[in-house]
Amino acid sequence: MNCKRRAGEKAVEFIQDGMIIGLGTGSTVYHTIAKLSEKVKEGLNIKAVSTSSSTTKLTQQFGISVIPFDKVDYIDLTIDGADEVDSLLNGIKGGGGALLYEKLVATSSNKVIWVVDENKTVELLGKFPLPIEVVPFAYHQVLNKLKELKLNPVIRRKNRDYYITDGQHYIIDLFIQKIENPYALEKMIKLIPGVVDTGLFLNIADTIIIGRENTVEIISK
Secondary structure, X not given: OOHHHHHHHHHHXXXXXXXXXXXXXXXXXXXXXXXXXXXXXXXXXXXXXXXXXXXXXXXXXXXXXXXXXXXXOOEEEEEEOOOEEXXXXXXXXXXXXXXXXXXXXXXXXXXXXXXXXXXXXXXXXOOOOEEEEEOHHHHHHHHHHHHHOOOOEEXXXXXXXXXXXXXXXXXXXXXXXXXXXXXXXXXXXXXXXXXXXEOEXXXXXXEEEEEOOOOEEEXXX
């Protein structure tokens, strides 16, 4: 069993009958959804909220029904992946382009679990490019401002076109390497007009499930 599958499947043990579950996006959460579908077929009763069109398609393939985010008042538990996680359980997300919807769902959840393989754990955030979701109308001005701040911004592309999120925004990736103060950086970037949100997920995760070679490590706040 690979590390991603080990972590993804372990998270299903936290799901209880009757819960409203937020389902994240990515290769590790795939294993959560696959395992969850087995439990649903065995009689587990849950409602699911999806964080992306790709996750919605996946849940439909596995026979899990999804309800719209705007039809729920709260979410009991969200299970999602992360691109990087530090020792304080802060993370970078958005490599898959779903950071805005993932953050909206996570911040409406009573509990958030991230499932990652051991390669995603870091001492300091920043080696993974930090995604920034931006309004297309203002992307050029935002890009220039980020260049002035020496944050090494690059507009994300898919083939030759600009990458477009489910929310119809663009993504600018920041190649920073080391983020010494993620809270200050988050505040500074979000003050730029045209920025919708950042891929910094600070003080959001409650528990991290790390898939390792032969075991699973669970870290909670």
